[in-house]
Amino acid sequence: MxxxxxxxxxxxxxxxLFQIRLYLQNMGFEVTTVESQKEAEVYLESxxxxxxxxxxxxxxxxxxxxxxxxxxxxxxxxxxxxxTAVASxxxxxxxxxxxxxxxxIRADLYLEKDIRKEQLEKEIKKLLDQ
Amino acid sequence: xxxxxxxxxxxEPGICSGVKRxxxxxxxxxxxxxxxxxxxxxxxxxxxxxxxxxxxxxxxxVLLDNKLPGIQGTDVLxxxxxxxxxxxxxxxxxxxxxxxxxxxxxxxxxxxxxxxxTPQELKSSMEKVTKHLFLKVMTKRLNKEGxxxxxxxxxxxxxxxxxxxxxxxxxxxxxxxxxxxxxISDYDQIIERSLQRINGMxxxxxxLLDLTKIQSDxxxxxxxxxxxxxxxxxxxxxxSPYAIQKDVKINLHAKDDINFYADPNDMEIVLxxxxxxxxxxxxxxxxxxxxxxxxxxxxxxxxxxxxxxMNQEETSKLFNEFVRIKNEKTKNITGSGLGLSIVKKVxxxxxxxxxxxxxxxxGSTFTVTLxx
Numbered sequence: 001m002x003x004x005x006x007x008x009x010x011x012x013x014x015x016x017l018f019q020i021r022l023y024l025q026n027m028g029f030e031v032t033t034v035e036s037q038k039e040a041e042v043y044l045e046s047x048x049x050x051x052x053x054x055x056x057x058x059x060x061x062x063x064x065x066x067x068x069x070x071x072x073x074x075x076x077x078x079x080x081x082x083x084t085a086v087a088s089x090x091x092x093x094x095x096x097x098x099x100x101x102x103x104x105i106r107a108d109l110y111l112e113k114d115i116r117k118e119q120l121e122k123e124i125k126k127l128l129d130q
Numbered sequence: 131x132x133x134x135x136x137x138x139x140x141x142e143p144g145i146c147s148g149v150k151r152x153x154x155x156x157x158x159x160x161x162x163x164x165x166x167x168x169x170x171x172x173x174x175x176x177x178x179x180x181x182x183x184x185x186x187x188x189x190x191x192v193l194l195d196n197k198l199p200g201i202q203g204t205d206v207l208x209x210x211x212x213x214x215x216x217x218x219x220x221x222x223x224x225x226x227x228x229x230x231x232x233x234x235x236x237x238x239x240x241x242x243x244x245x246x247x248t249p250q251e252l253k254s255s256m257e258k259v260t261k262h263l264f265l266k267v268m269t270k271r272l273n274k275e276g277x278x279x280x281x282x283x284x285x286x287x288x289x290x291x292x293x294x295x296x297x298x299x300x301x302x303x304x305x306x307x308x309x310x311x312x313x314i315s316d317y318d319q320i321i322e323r324s325l326q327r328i329n330g331m332x333x334x335x336x337x338l339l340d341l342t343k344i345q346s347d348x349x350x351x352x353x354x355x356x357x358x359x360x361x362x363x364x365x366x367x368x369x370s371p372y373a374i375q376k377d378v379k380i381n382l383h384a385k386d387d388i389n390f391y392a393d394p395n396d397m398e399i400v401l402x403x404x405x406x407x408x409x410x411x412x413x414x415x416x417x418x419x420x421x422x423x424x425x426x427x428x429x430x431x432x433x434x435x436x437x438x439x440m441n442q443e444e445t446s447k448l449f450n451e452f453v454r455i456k457n458e459k460t461k462n463i464t465g466s467g468l469g470l471s472i473v474k475k476v477x478x479x480x481x482x483x484x485x486x487x488x489x490x491x492x493g494s495t496f497t498v499t500l501x502x
Contacts, residue, residue: 015297015323022309050499066232085296114296 005128006030009046010040010067011055011083016113029049035065041070046074050085051128053105056084068107073120085113133168133328134260135189139180139206140222141199146173149193152249154253158260167260181209186374188214191259193243195222196230204234211238216266218259222247245321273457290334291468294327306327323446337468341397356397358388358429359423365401369409371377377415384422389431390500403469404496411460411494412437413427427501434495448486473498 017033024031032049034040037058044052044067052071056064062093064082065129071080071122108127136153138146150171157166172189174180177198184192192210194201203221210217219240222232240262243255301324310316319355366380373380390397408418412435421432439459440448449470477484480500488494 013293013297015327018323019300019304022304026309027202028436058326060232 004028004030005050005071005104006047007124008032008040008043008049008052008084009054009066010033010037010058011050012036013055016055023120024119024124029124037062037067040067044071049078051079051081051124053081053083053109059127064107067095079109080107081109081111081124081127082107083111085115133295134168134170134191134258134263135187136171136191136193137180137189137359138171138173138185138193139175139177139198139203140173140193140195141175141197142195143173143175145195145222146175146378149173149252152252153256156253156256158257166316169256175199177203177206178205184210184214184217188217190217190263191256192217192219194239195221195245204237207234207239218263218411220255220259227266272342287338291331294331296387297327298324305365306418316399319390334468337472339473340468350393352393353391353421354394355389356392356394358390358397358431359386360406361397362401362420362422362431365405366399368402372406373409376409376412378409378412378418380409380418380420382420384420386414388422388424388429392480392500393500399476400473400498403465403468403473404431404498407439408433408435408494408496411435416493428502429500431498431500432495434493436493439490439492441490442487445486449484 007024008020008022009024009031009082009106011033012035014035017035021031021033022078032043034043036061040052041055044084052067054064054067056062058064060066064084068080068082071125117122136149137347138149150173151170153171157168172183174183176202180192180194185187192206195204196207198206198250198441208223208321210219219239220233221231221234221239222245223234223242224245231244235242240259241255243252247255252412272442282440301320304310304320305317310320362367362382362384366382370380405418405420408420412418418436419432419434421430421434423430423432477498477500482500484499485497486494
């Protein structure tokens, strides 16, 4: 058996962090949580996780995008997931639809925070298998 | 509709002519705009020239390179922020200085375009800016009717109400699925946190009720001669269980009874909020001093604490609705973000004033003056 995969989660909502950490741990992952873009940047300086999940709006409204860009710059092979509650709160959904968006937003997956846990597990395993 | 004026500030002539070429035939359409909008592009090769040009004929949009031969892009940005707030600034930057660009957006630039950019990248940025400009004009118009403010308030409010619901819902799901284990004690922390979030929501609703009271009943106020000393003592008593827990000492400094013609509910709102904040944002074993003074013209209420304090940027937004100062020191303190905005509204009704004097880690002093 290989080593357990490590997932970094950055989100300024401590409740969400607690909840997703529990779910991911129960799925068999090692989980590291940070509460801001800045902390995530510090962590990524010296650690390479197997997958990252970023909240979109932290210090600024596009913290997740900036983190995503920086992660891909340093670790092109690490899958990046951006998780937000934007759709459930505003009714606006903005996934990675066009090629242009995919190029700008360097995330591999765009997730709504209220995604079902089975779905979350499936998506993460798919990204890690690549 | 006239074309949008775009000033390109870059010492590389190639960039300027490139932008001219790309935007020359480009127009932006937006379902809410009656007509498509095109662009007139002109250029400046230094920051000094840019400022001269802006003085003479202010553009709608400035594409600003940060690295310039003389004064820097950020100086031009400062100038625009000070004198031409309507101009939308886009920073042109190489990826190497992405951090700088992020800083610039924090300083008031609308966005940044990484260099070198493709025509498509420039076009999508300009599309974004054009929509932004359009919405800004619309917002201004709506603002005059007060609609926008109400809309914004409601959308923030629904976010603030949803967020505890989401948290509690998530925790309940965890319990339902037995994610944390089979024993009820495995869920202690989850239950505690859920109760906290529900409590926070209750505070928010109570604060909201205060707020609607102020906004709706201005005419139904019950004015009477209020003894501020009594109200202050009540406020101190209300917060004292919490103060004892945090080992914070509250001292009241007042020479004699101070009477003021007001609605007692309003004075309670002011004193309760200021004194409870002074305890809430204090350090353990800290101190709160409350001063009540009166002279020929006004009443002065001063609440001073030895708490975590704030920097200038934080104090400047303190009275906005739903603003909570978010940092390492405040993350375990709950609040609705409405308290001080309510205090400010009440003080405004009495033509009074509130001043903050604060220093990080030293403490804050809130001074309220109410004229007779």
